[in-house]
Amino acid sequence: MAKIDEDMSLDHIPPAIYKELVNELNKNSNWQVLAYHVAEELEYQWNSWLQSLEQNISTTKTPADNLLFELNVKMCTVGILCTLLRDCELGSVLSVLHHPEPSIIVKHPSDGMECKSLKIPFGQHLYLSCKATGIPPPSYQWCHNNIELQGQQSHELDIIINSCNQAGEYNCKISQVTKDGKAVNSVLLTKSVFVDISHIPVVIQQQPSTFLEIKEGEDFTIKCIAQGHPKPCYQWFRDNTRLEGETSNVLHIKQFNSKYEGKYHCYISNGVNEVITQRTHVMMDLPREKASAKIALIIANDDYENHKCLETPKNDAAKISNLLKEIGFKVICLVNLSLEQMRNAMKVFSEVLTEGVYGLFYYAGHGFKMQESYMLAIDAPASYLRKDAICESELLAMLLQNDPTLLVAILDMCQTVPPKECNPDIHNEIPKIEEYKSRKNLRNLVQAYSTSSHRPSYERTNSKYGLYAMHLSKYISKNIPVVKVFEEVGKSIDKLLKGTERNQIPIFALTITKPFRLTDAIYTREALSMLNNLNNLIAFSNKSFEISFKKVGIAAKVTISLFMEPYLNVIKVSVCNLEDLEVNFFNYEATKPNNLFQVMGSKHECRIHNPQICQGLVVAISKNGTRIDVTLLDIQNYIPLILKRINN
Template sequence: MHANIDPETVITKLPFKVMDELSGLLDIPDGSGRPYWKALIAVLPGDMYTDIQINRFSMEGLSLRGGGSSYSLLRDLGQRYCKTVKQLAAYLDRLHYEAALLLIKATEPLSIADNPNSCSVMTGELVKFSCKGKGFPYPRYQWYRAHTKGTEGGEIVYDEVSGAVDSVLEIESADDSHAGGYCCKVYHIPNGQQCSKFTEWAYLTVIRGHTAPPSTSPSGQILAPPVIRQQPEGNLRVDQGRELVLTCRATGCPKPDYQWYKYEDNPKTGAIDKEHIKGCTSEVLQFAQATSLDAGQYICHVYNSVAEAWSTTSNVTITTLAESLKRTQRCNIEILRDPIDVQCLPSVDQKLECLASCSTAKLFFQWYKDGQPIEGETTNQLCFQDLKTSDAGKYFCRVTAENIKSEDSKVAELKFLTPEEKFTATDKVALLIGNEAYRSGTSLSAPGNDMEKMAYNLYRMNFKVVSLLNLTVAEMRKALKIFCSLLSEGVYGLFYFSGHGFEQGGQTYMVPADAPTGYLPEECICAEEVLASMQEKNTALNVLLLDICRKFNDFTQGEFKRFESEAKGNTVYGYAATINSEAFEVSHQGYAIFTKYLVKRIHEECSIYDILKKVINDVNKDPYGSKKQFPSLMGNLKEDRSLADCITYTGRTTEFNTRNDAWQRGHELPSDIPIAQLPYGIVAQIEFEIRFSNVMLIITKILNRGASTWCEATPAKVPPEVDIKLLKGHLEVPDLNGRQGEAPFYKAIIENIQRIRGDFIFDLIVNYEYGGQRYTQALPIRIDRPLISQVWLMDELETERSPTEDEYPDSSTSNSLV
């Protein structure tokens, strides 16, 4: 289990790394081929999700914006149902999915719940021994067999039973070679250290079928005489007042009964007779405190309905207190190794150890903390798993032996290293801009793809992400204004830009999509201007990540505006290139080298400085970037803040909720629209997805072909302010009789949503064929302004104009998905 996970916390509050690993494990198929997230839904209490909702989770794995089915499910369980980590662990426990549970469930101590039972069988019969362990990680098993080597009375050999690694040991056809004692090692491996326990021994008697017909009971049960497998100790010395224990174990069928006897003088005859000991009718003879009267010889009678057997005699000597003192006077306890002081971090494993010796007596250990005995800690080692701060203190071990003066070890102090200061944000907001479709410059292939991956990672780190594609200079200023309106004191602000850029006069500039040929600084956006706007909001952390070239601009002439911001020790710049050098993309693979490694590292739980240093090192080793691209890092960060820091908005709840509502308004999608009022039983549906804050996907599909022989549904006549790219694919859909057939579906990528000035109106064109004739039906669709257009109009920019229809490509452009 990852450190510092409170089982009562809501699932969505899990650290990003845990959520990421957990999602990956739940996406894996189980033994039946079904992904584990679907198996998880199956064990949830009640009918929490309908088939339609489950299908939505399935579609998340295919969404252009990334994410995954399991991640969406986990977020929904946390956000909508407020399910805790403890509840999630209980559901995964029902699936016995240990790999996932190891991320969120604490270690549970190992114990034996059921021991195997002895049995007697005929040659060739099936034998089953079973046991059960409890604990987490889940118990593993290994069976062992004990048998006599050579003739009876020879050396006892303990063999590992090959392949016997389950809780049940089966012997399909028993013979003489299987007879003997069996026990199982039950173990698990928490935190890389094996812990194990052994079950009690069970004994197998195999009766040869060819020697004589076996005896049977009226019910047909095999009858076997008792065979003693464990004899009581031959000579036992016990100190007066200590526990006396003798053990005799046997097998047989029916299960044998026991009666213990003690040899006593008969005053009438003068002979020594066996006197049964009242109440001693089990395998174990036990006296809690031995007295001088308990000295003597003991024997056990073992019997069942078939036959009887007698154990060997045990001679018990009781040592008086005086004799014990004489013996112990010759013995002193010597501490060989004292426990030592330990400094450590919380949530790690640690142990203290005390070694001692005494030549003639058994040693007993008792650990103390701050002068008080620790219950149950009675071995020479004191082990800690997942250390807590409450474990800090002063420890020593008291070593005793029977009737000997105890010795105390030296005191060892366990204390914690001063933990690194934990930083938090009152919220986290990111503005991502990717410009790739330049009107006058070279088009790029990477910004959209890279921004999509960045948005996905930041979203999973609880950033409120505003992601915008292909903005004009006016739109970039508007986006910056919206972004800064979401910032305030204590917030982490992140600005990312991917596109063209340049360096001039010690300032870095980002080129908008509408920049003219030979662009000048005043026609672009300055990174220092962005920082100055962010600093006005008194943020706790400002991160500017610029995947751009920084070559000097040869077109600049005369003076240009300079931007200055107050140094507050809260800023980091990550540049894809150093001054007067270039940044590169791998065009045929659609990614930029710098962002490739930024995406790989950005979620790591370490300082943003450290992340960017790793990214620089990665780029230097990249086969495409080595020796030609040189990222750089600049900043004045005085605290080791991380983008993975938690959000704590205590005392700022109203502000947090207001910001959350504002962000959600700018990312609202229309609800799916089912279209059932179509001829001949045709059923269509319109679905909406988000790629970026200003890019929406409209998916039109046929759900049922009805009585038609062919049909399709296509979006058309979208508002002229937006751009559209139409992709085509095919699905298997039923007709009225349930027969599956192929029907096309369309995915319209709607860009520049921010330019919409009213409701979003378009047509759904349904084409179908019936009776050999083709028909077309146009259905007008009107939806509220989607995504960023909701907030874009709240503060209209005078410099913006609505593009004309002539400036945009024809909406009929089509590219096949297949």
Template structure:
């Protein structure tokens, strides 16, 4: 190591040649030259250092750029000044020639403050080891005793992709002479990494389906890749022995194979995730309709009772959905008693054997011996004659024995107040008879003596919101309205327990609202106006 106040002219010739060789590598001389130009005025250096001077270094044909630069610095520069320049320019190999070795020292441990890491799959482990010394330290990271390929910088950054990456990480820091001989080495303190256990993530659940008798069917689930995954299939909560793949083969499907299936996926951490249930049923022959018609009534603007906000929007949305499955739809908004009766009469006349009929009312209603639908002109103190009973609708609509009649009543089924409306209790109930030939389903948005609600959070009523999710599904109408009932009850567990939908069903066949229409020859009879 040379003294700092030694003039550059006093350097040994072989040291001068080493410096020249090092500064000519990778244009290191240019880094020094630009440093001198940029700092000449600030450090009172010679005005010789300029862009023109750099050009002279580059074009001198008598000597290399590095030799020319060193020769220019010999006039007035000392070893200490050149060392400072080389240090600022981070030309450590050149600095080592003048300065000599500096002991290796780890100045920042990767586990500063004794820190350990607990990360999840998908997180990134990032740790740093800093060291000083001359020759410049080189880094190599290890996981346990295993050398991590290509991890040779002071910072280790790795993506956590599997549980095998748990363990201890450390960095080995080494100094080498210019001819490649190991001079010194030190190991950092280790860092502990543990990986948070996470359950398997299912990306594709097995699907429900209707399967033909004697056909083969496959259920499958997909999970984010993990070599430790294990699978177990269940049918109706009973373990299926030896069914431990991500697919379940059902050969020669029979009625006894009907049921609910799911797969439970577990990983090496002992955590498991079940798939959603998939329901498999025997595929039955598709029914067909002669034609399909619907009458929808939505009442909001009541004259003597609280105004409602959703019914008109409800029936408009149901109208759109029914049209998708080939229903001819008549929609009434804010209808009076006379208008409702007239529309029901016209609707019923279009029903006949082979026809599917769909009737929906959304508005105010009440229960007194049976459900009653309230027109917008229902007086404040009303009698049953001021409303329309469910049985009156059924008597009219079932008279011609349609293949299917679905009646949806989205209304309250509470009883009238006995104190304020005593007269309605003094009425003698009218007995209305009708004949039902296993062709009827009646769905209620709530059960007897309970309220039905609107929600400010949704553009449609609660019941209609759930109905629109299922009404165009190719499923039997009983299954459809059971799903709606279940959805509303699930919603109301979070809101109120008062609205509890109900379904009455007497169907002999697996009718679906999506069943195809046989012919369009009856188009001229479908005008309900």
């Protein structure tokens, strides 16, 4: 029943009630809902009708005022307006004119369902709806197992089932609050719908940690989280032995000692399927070593002059270099070196491998095995001898001479014997023996190989990285003892190739006496002069300067940068401010092999491999195919100093 006479015209509504009516219509654009409904009833063009109501508005005249005026002109009474508001479900506006009416549920969530239960698979929507009438309009709160669902205050519930915990009873609590919000008139509950989640296979959502280091006497936990329906069951194992009573998703071990060391995993099942977590390698946390410096020499050879070019060494070496930088290594990274350049780079590297220093050498490229391992430079002749390569003993003789605290040498290359039919002379060659020794001892040396003796090392088809480097990159920067790094690399490759015919079997040998880690901290009691010298040798930053073409009076900006990180011996030369001209680059003196390359897709850039052998760079500019001027650029002042050392 209306609070005022239903036959009353709108312009006679008491001012206080009229003002409140206007305010409610202006809230949330309620006037638009009413205007649209009126337009439909009167078959008006609703968009032009709404636009007309928004004209001539002011601080005292709102769209709601215009709408009520138009309705009054059309002989609308209070009773008719109440009917229109009810039809539009504008209960909050209707409550201004109408006495309260108790809530009535007119639609339950289960209406139209054959039974009151639903079976819903993971990832699907649960959609329920209900409806109630009343003045003031009722509010809605959806509940799950009698617990209110946060943010679900609409007459519709639409959620995604992504947890087994979402199974159970769903209903809606319908409340009617007084207009001033101070009291609840009534609370009604809809009929319930019961949700059952379809059987879902176990899926591991959180794997346990790969490695854990625990101090003796400490407690520790290993945790995994899995989802599935029915609820998953757990069983923990250590070294494949069942741990009795450990059937939670969290394994608790108290007062750790060496007997608890091993590899832990959890078997999880739910009657639909079964899965096994990754293994957690639990080790005793031993005292940590420290290094005075950590330095690496990385060499990638792939662009051979007389042998098959390789696809992945450049990517392999760059990935290993960047990972080593992340754990504090100073890195000398070079690509495609001649035999002389390789020896010189190793010599520079050996000078900084002094007591207290961790050194790491990584080589990716062609290699072979003749009693010991040999690395091939890019200028190796087609029918090479051992003297045309660098053997491992020569490498170690150089790198161990100043007694580094730790040396890791990694040879990512083939270990096959050169075939007699292709290279007969090498089998008659008398090898030169290099004895490697240090002044103190040969301890704390790690020698790692991507494959074992007389076996090949593979580049995988359509892979950016070689097989060994791909797995080495998973562990080389982890905070684990260096011994474990190469153990895990081997196991990782074994797991990948399990059950397949294989030739590549990585191996390593070591004489480790302490729990060294490549992640060990660096301490500096005093500045090491050799380290300062190295920093100066490998320092590089982009250089920009101006050059001029005097004949035509044109100036241009030149920028010299590294062509590809982290390699120090490939630079890029870019010329700017010559957009309307063609730019070509030439060596001032011919070099063999040619080390100058115009950058693909660019008219104004070139790259230079081994820029230290470039006597000068000629920059020529042309217009419409006609050369108009040249200038000479001396790039020797803009390259890392180490490049001059490795070319001596």
